[in-house]
Amino acid sequence: MTSVLIIEDEAEIISFLKPELTYEGYEVEAASDGREGFEKIQNEKFDIVLLDIMLPGLNGIEICRRVRKFSDIPIIMLTARDQIMDRVTGLDTGANDYLTKPFAIEELLARMRSVLRTASAGSHYEKTKQFLSFKDITLNRSFGEILKGDVVIDLTKKEYQLLEFLIKNKNNVLTRDQILNAVWGYDYIGDTNVVDVYVSYLRGKLEDNAKEKYITTVRGIGFIMKENA
Secondary structure, eight states: OOEEEEEOSOHHHHHHHHHHHHHTTOEEEEESSHHHHHHHHHHSOOSEEEEESSOSSSOHHHHHHHHTTTOOOOEEEEESOOOHHHHHHHHHTTOSEEEESSOOHHHHHHHHHHHHHHHHHTHHHHHHHHEEEETTEEEETTTTEEEETTEEEOOOHHHHHHHHHHHHTTTSOEEHHHHIIIIIOTTOOSOTTHHHHHHHHHHHHHSTTOSOOOOEEETTTEEEOOTTO
């Protein structure tokens, strides 16, 4: 079943969309706050997002910008704003389509089908991204499973997200700020040493009793997963 996340702060729109989309066979979840919606995208799996621009907590443009750093999930922006620059900004930050309120449900459904077809057309490309690998480590993004050879490695959610980001950018030096923003978010408030702490956790689980070195520290800059290291 195709899953939809609606990020919209107008209760009447959510109460209108949820039963309509459910009737059409979609599995629907909703968030009325921008930060809540962004966290759902980070931590859950959806096939498409319907995203308002004017939201409390975090606006739709910023949500789209952040999501595009780690996901190609289709995004359709739903908004009452009809200015050209609003549409341009939304599309430039990575939205797949843009629909101005008020809209007919038939048009929304047609646009959703179109966006999902386009995403499906790139399914071969998506399948190549389902598995990420580095040396003898394989990361299955569909199941959130990490294998070291034939052994399953048990990671926490943040450890998994950190490893995924490092492998996606293998052979590139990543600064601590880049890692912090990608894994913990721009609005993270806490110990700035958290990146080093979690790199240490990963090393303990991946390099335990192994001669192989996976994560290299670049002094004064950050970290790299280098294939010939």
